[in-house]
Amino acid sequence: MKKVFALILAAVLAIGTLAGCGTDPAGSSAGQGEGQTKDLNIFTWDGYIPQDVLDGYTEQTGVKINISNFESNEEMLTKLEATGGGDYDIVIASDYIIDIARKKGGIMHELDTSKIANYNNIDAAFQGQFYDPDNQYTIPYAAGTPVIVYDPSLVDIDIQGYEDLWNPALADSIVAMDDGRNLIGMTLKSMGKSFNETDEAVLEQAKNKLMELKPNIRTLAVNQLQDVILSGEASVGYMFASQAAMAVEANPDLKVVYPKEGMGFGIDNIIVPAKAPNLENAYSFINYILDPEVGAKISSQIYYLCPNKAAAEFLPESFTSNAALFIPSEVLKNTEFIQDVGETTAAYDKIWTEFKQQ
């Protein structure tokens, strides 16, 4: 019996190593140097690119689009690492993970902007950020900022910033995103500190303050925060712009607040993996996305801030009048990205664990 087991184990290991040696070079040689191919492999969250945009690209170019989805940025980077970035041509992911990929090196293709005719349509306000200071790797796809949304008919106080969330008048009535970095960050902001504070003494104060918020929290949620507000389960929400935008569209009486202490910010970007098999199609897809009309089509369907300045005139009125989507640029100047805090991540995790316990 033992012998059989050992034999099988050896066989599995042998097959594993053979496969490991075999596929890698084959995969990369098949991909590159063939010039124009008829495929484009996109890797992003489910439903993040509207179907009519994908169809429009296929119609225009005849290139077949294959979409793969990931659940989280972390899953995305793990897969890109495992395949050396060789399976995908277009990846759309968040700022902080792109920062990690850039620091690791060798994962992303350095873009040749001369191949992108529509490159100048990009709103420069969304470029040159911490994850890509020299705009070598990224094309902004969508941006968002967490805002406070509330129902004035159910709330007695006038909410202007994070600090107001601690008001006892809001007992058991807040829905907030189930995200440690955002909620601890919001607490830090209310204390006049940064979203990315690394001083443990300050974090300890923030923890104590966050604990005092507990009686006001009705629920923490990851998805469909707008439904919690719309169903009347909670009257105040701290949520991402896209969710706030949907809430406001369903109930125009809701009020959107740009917290006066300063807002968080996030940009999801298009990147091209270093070993993209269909590089030419990746460029043509980026160019297509940056078309003003296509850009407007995307933003008005996925409910995020539009980083395509040429798209402005094509955006529908319902988009430009939505306070969660059309944020004045002077407000956007006072925003801060949530970035990787290295070693301090553990401290954030501990605070969050303690906060979520009964």
Place this chain on the structure above:
Amino acid sequence: MKKTARRKKDKAWTMAVPLYLFTIVFVVIPLIYIVVLSFLQKDVLWGVTNQFTLNNYAKMFDPVYGKTFLDSLKLAFATTLITTLMGYPFGYFMARLAPNRRNFVMLLVVVPFWTNALVRIYGWMILLRTKGVLNQALLALGIVDEPIKILYTYGAVLIGMVYSLLPFMILPVYSSVEKMDWSLVEAARDLGAGRIKAFFTVTLKLTLPGVLSGFVLVFVPSIGLFFLADLLGGGKIMLVGNLIKNQLLQARDWPFGAALSVVLMLMTFLIIFLYRKLTHSKDLEGFF
């Protein structure tokens, strides 16, 4: 004659090769990977470094992280207790029904499994909302004056747990009651035991393997059903499952997540070990 029999036996193992391969590739190798990962150190930027450490296990003794284990066990015990109190009578009377009715009830118990668990939990969320069906009914009947807040409480999590796991108690109890030898109960009654005494001295003892099997089948998954705490509890309850999820998705501390998983698996082994010791049986009643 003897020789051919021997040869047949030698060849028999080849039949099991696909099974071995499957187990090795999908169970043994990932398991080894998790155990190895749990002794490595988190890389500050991304992933892990090859440095050996016991810190991931030591970290669990921190009261904050230790409490998640206690909270998980508490919820699992409460769930097991309630499902036993509800599932035993259910399984018992189900086994006593006429066969055609019994099959119908069995169908009703199993039907919910045809729908995804997550979808059913969203159904519960709609039922339990402040303006939901349950509150509307209570208000209309005049039982309460203002809507009661059930959703996003500990009670809601418990309801969801019991709802999801009740069949795992009903079925083993049913199976052991069904194959019980009723002449033993008759004998007890003939010898002068009352209904209640006969139940406790004969029926309960004979069906105990079913109940214990139900304990295991309810207790073990109830430690892991973290999405119930997120959806019905409003994310305000931190179970080990939630903690593991956060290590993978938010804190990016895979080694700590792996160490938590290893401890969780050891707890599961311990429970199954105790079950085997208590019942002298290798299999779970009613399921295998």
